[in-house]
Amino acid sequence: MSELVFFCGTMDCGKSTLALQIEHNRSARGLVGMIFTRNDRAGQGKLSSRLGLVTDAVEVEDGADLYAHLVDHLSQGRRADYVIADEAQFLAPEQIDQLARVVDDLDLDVYAFGITTDFRSKLFPGSQRLVELADRVEVLQVEALCWCGARATHNARTVGGVMVVEGAQVVVGDVTSSTDEIGYEVLCRRHHRRRMTAATARAAALAPDVLPVSSG
Numbered sequence: 001m002s003e004l005v006f007f008c009g010t011m012d013c014g015k016s017t018l019a020l021q022i023e024h025n026r027s028a029r030g031l032v033g034m035i036f037t038r039n040d041r042a043g044q045g046k047l048s049s050r051l052g053l054v055t056d057a058v059e060v061e062d063g064a065d066l067y068a069h070l071v072d073h074l075s076q077g078r079r080a081d082y083v084i085a086d087e088a089q090f091l092a093p094e095q096i097d098q099l100a101r102v103v104d105d106l107d108l109d110v111y112a113f114g115i116t117t118d119f120r121s122k123l124f125p126g127s128q129r130l131v132e133l134a135d136r137v138e139v140l141q142v143e144a145l146c147w148c149g150a151r152a153t154h155n156a157r158t159v160g161g162v163m164v165v166e167g168a169q170v171v172v173g174d175v176t177s178s179t180d181e182i183g184y185e186v187l188c189r190r191h192h193r194r195r196m197t198a199a200t201a202r203a204a205a206l207a208p209d210v211l212p213v214s215s216g
Ligand SMILES: Nc1ncnc2c1ncn2[C@@H]1O[C@H](COP(=O)(O)OP(=O)(O)O)[C@@H](O)[C@H]1O
Pocket: 009, 010, 011, 012, 013, 014, 015, 016, 017, 018, 048, 049, 050, 051, 142, 144
């Protein structure tokens, strides 16, 4: 029985790497995948991992019908034995419904990869629909860590290392951004709630003691 599986986690926990491994293992056995992505950092029509691997993919545009895309592809006599959708948080809810239809009506496995929540810890609409529709939701095993050493569960957006809570939901970026750029940092919930990033924690640790010292 084919499945819709949602592999999720924070940024930088290895989702794209796993997508590329699934693709590698299946193509090594002669299977052909249809690979979708949207807004990958490496550019349009790319699925890339921080380990340096990259493969070509179909860039999903606004309003694209993913089910129709598969039907067109197959009716031209071309193969697709399974589907991978990376950066699935950026897909519209309707496109997730189309992926579920690919599983049910075309009997293909669909592996979707994405972050569940945005920098304000709100569900992305595409991820919400995946949680609603997936046969299985798998949280990645390789945990990203907060600066304090706890498991990172949340994604913070930063400007110059300082966490921000205003802005558009979608801003493509990375966890290794230079000062002043918009970047991201993964944090545990405690430090996300306190808006305490590695930079602000370091600054607080270096600040002179603010408590008055009594002379008598
Ligand atoms: N230089 C490195 N050596 C070993 N592992 C690395 C290195 N750089 C990145 N990684 C691994 O790659 C993971 C990020 O993989 P990636 O697939 O790009 O993440 P995601 O798609 O979840 O954002 C990191 O959590 C880390 O485990």
